[in-house]
Amino acid sequence: MIEVKVLGTGCASCKTTQALIENIAGEHDIEIALEKVEDMAKIMSYGVMSTPGVVINGKVVHAGGIPDKKSILSWLNEA
């Protein structure tokens, strides 16, 4: 089970990012536990200032803007 966290305060891009990851995981039958982190203190504790950010198994892989599909897939495959 891959632990995925989307860091974001609820802006449109954060929701898009979350949906995108869910879709891609679904398409490729990758099991993930997706959590949305909205608490500012927690987001900042990852050292991320630009949202949305993506954390995979505790490691920040992305910050700022919607990630593209290929990158998401490679994060999930490598995790």
Add this chain to the structure above:
Amino acid sequence: MFKTLADWLAFDVFGLTAESSMGESVHFFIMDITKIFFMLVTIIYIMGLFRSFVSPEKVRTYIQGKSKFAARVLAIVLGAVTPFCSCSSVPLFIGFVEAGIPLGVTFSFLIASPMINEIAVVMLWGMVGWKITALYVASGMVVAFFGGIIMEKFKPERWVEDYVWKIQMGEVQAIEQDNSLPARHRYAFGEVKEIVGRIWKWVIVGVGLGALFHGYFPENWAASLGDANNWLAVPMSVLIGVPLYSNAVGVIPLAEAMLLKGVALGTTLSFMMSIAAISLPELLILRKVIQWQALALFTAIVTVSIMLVGWFFNIIV
């Protein structure tokens, strides 16, 4: 190229005449909308290819520990070149506070960032020429510089929400980036889709208003707005502009039409700045980190500075 297309569509296909109000409006609309979307897509794509530009995390490291003057200048320049979405203003604010960057400098950044950005600059350049673009950028920087300094005099620290001071920020982690050409292309293409998807409405509304203004706005109204001696024109246009909210990109066609109709330069510049600099959504987001007294003060200071800039240009031009 855009003019030829607009000539053909408006006058040949729709059968309008260049002299009618309708013809003028439609022609303006087609020409600007094609030109703007073409420019937007090109600029955003190119910027996307060179994505290694400054992120808020990097901006913070650059500013941290500099003297106040250097920090402020840097904050404004970086604010101008950093593409940043208003939904990032809260983490950005907290990150700056956490790094010990003075609040006045943070406010300078928050003023400069929405007002001056690479897209607005390239579009202004394309539509009204480099001189007005340079004036716009310079006055935006002046407003950001002094706006932040005045803000500081009121000791805004007392209005910052308590929890902000307590947040411990984690080490900024280096994110591995795929810098190959296909990855850059994917990123740039994604940016175009995302940004154009977000702002196309503003562009259409802006161009639409500009077109209406161009075809239907009575010359003598524009002339009275444009009379530099009529010093009320500046505060009026600012008071109309502040509650209006649009991306800077949407305002440009309107400003273009105003200038073409003979509205004074200072009045037009202050109108543009007041729309771009202060927006209700951004204020509501910032309310999460700072109390409303500070936001009211922020709005007042920026409004007054924009008016001063407007009067200044109306007097010297």
